[in-house]
Amino acid sequence: LRHAEVAVIGDVCFSQLPVQLFQFHFLRFILEKQCQSLAMLAFKVRPLFNSLAGMDSAYTIDYSSIPLNIFIYFAYPFVLNLHESDAWPQLTSQVTMALAFCAHLALVSLLWRSFSLKAALGYISAYILFLLPIITLSFTASHYLYASAVPYSVAIAALLVLDHKLKGRIPKAFLLVLLSVATIHNFKVQSYIYDTGICSKTLIESTKSVYLSLGAPKELTITAEKGSKAHVPMRIFHDRDRLGEFGPVRVSTLNWDDADENLNDIMFSATCTVYQATIQGFAVVNWAPQTTRAGVVANEQPDGTMGIWIKVTGDYAIGEIEVLFDNIPAKTWHNKIGLITAAIAPERLSEPGVKEVAIRTLSKGEVIKIGDFIVEPPN
Numbered sequence: 122l123r124h125a126e127v128a129v130i131g132d133v134c135f136s137q138l139p140v141q142l143f144q145f146h147f148l149r150f151i152l153e154k155q156c157q158s159l160a161m162l163a164f165k166v167r168p169l170f171n172s173l174a175g176m177d178s179a180y181t182i183d184y185s186s187i188p189l190n191i192f193i194y195f196a197y198p199f200v201l202n203l204h205e206s207d208a209w210p211q212l213t214s215q216v217t218m219a220l221a222f223c224a225h226l227a228l229v230s231l232l233w234r235s236f237s238l239k240a241a242l243g244y245i246s247a248y249i250l251f252l253l254p255i256i257t258l259s260f261t262a263s264h265y266l267y268a269s270a271v272p273y274s275v276a277i278a279a280l281l282v283l284d285h286k287l288k289g290r291i292p293k294a295f296l297l298v299l300l301s302v303a304t305i306h307n308f309k310v311q312s313y314i315y316d317t318g319i320c321s322k323t324l325i326e327s328t329k330s331v332y333l334s335l336g337a338p339k340e341l342t343i344t345a346e347k348g349s350k351a352h353v354p355m356r357i358f359h360d361r362d363r364l365g366e367f368g369p370v371r372v373s374t375l376n377w378d379d380a381d382e383n384l385n386d387i388m389f390s391a392t393c394t395v396y397q398a399t400i401q402g403f404a405v406v407n408w409a410p411q412t413t414r415a416g417v418v419a420n421e422q423p424d425g426t427m428g429i430w431i432k433v434t435g436d437y438a439i440g441e442i443e444v445l446f447d448n449i450p451a452k453t454w455h456n457k458i459g460l461i462t463a464a465i466a467p468e469r470l471s472e473p474g475v476k477e478v479a480i481r482t483l484s485k486g487e488v489i490k491i492g493d494f495i496v497e498p499p500n
Contacts, residue, residue, distance in 0.1 A: 187256055199306065324354055342387060350393060413495075426465055433461060442483065451464060473498045473499075477493055
């Protein structure tokens with residue numbers, strides 16, 4: 122509701138402005154909306170200084186990359202199939218990038234035609250302003266365009282709201298074409314972000330399972346299979362010393378071509394699952410319930426037991442298995458389609474404490490720790 126109120130008030134205010142004053146308010150609005158970005162930059166002064174001074178190995182300075190970086194960032198909003206800007210050589214062509222760059226220039230020309238040269242130059246300055254700290258890096262990243270999205274959005278909104286400034290049908294039609302391309306691109310980016318989020322969740326949950334099954338080591342190295350989204354674990358675990366609530370632990374990721382298969386058997390698959398190759402690709406994705414209070418049967422079944430479900434993925438040729446609850450076997454069902462269920466007797470939940478949940482293969486006796494079930498004290 123608050124956002125709606127602000128939007129309505131903004132529409133009323135702008136509708137009451139004399140047209141000759143719009144240019145001033147347009148530029149002022151851009152600068153006001155950049156305050157949060159300025160605060161972020163102030164907070165990041167030290168790492169930015171280290172980056173530009175070449176003191177941070179993760180950010181390599183390459184001044185020769187400036188023209189190409191500006192080209193990529195300026196073309197990005199109008200490249201339909203591009204979500205990660207640094208991956209443009211693999212996802213699109215130079216011709217498509219050039220056309221997208223020209224489309225953005227066309228947007229600038231519409232601002233010039235509708236308002237003034239100062240408005241067009243002000244837009245370009247605002248778009249590039251917050252790219253300055255990273256424009257010298259040897260790579261590009263789409264999330265660096267967050268602040269630049271403000272003048273970009275305001276420019277399109279201004280042209281739409283004040284459409285009477287666009288004289289002639291051709292400029293109006295061209296603006297609608299640009300807006301349609303930008304909208305489709307935004308939808309594809311949002312879909313990509315959603316898919317990446319799902320992948321990240323599966324990655325973290327399955328990595329926890331492998332981490333616990335290995336006895337909580339201080340270091341864990343994952344090999345990304347060919348065709349997998351290797352950039353996801355590389356980003357998730359970069360420069361971190363914890364794995365969710367567990368740690369300290371350093372998780373590193375190797376590309377398939379850089380890994381030694383004889384030394385590492387922890388794999389990251391195309392389904393975003395981390396698994397131990399030595400257990401035939403079997404891995405745990407998620408499980409529940411994970412907590413209850415003493416004397417309370419969570420997920421109670423018709424026979425009065427607590428039902429635990431464990432979602433797994435991988436090769437199911439592991440033979441018969443059983444679920445261990447606090448090191449005691451539980452009645453287990455494995456339906457061969459990725460779901461394991463077990464019945465836990467209610468008396469096992471009578472005392473507060475931590476109960477380890479694990480899966481044991483009966484053929485080899487291998488134990489895969491799933492996690493800890495917490496029985497909290499009663500109210």
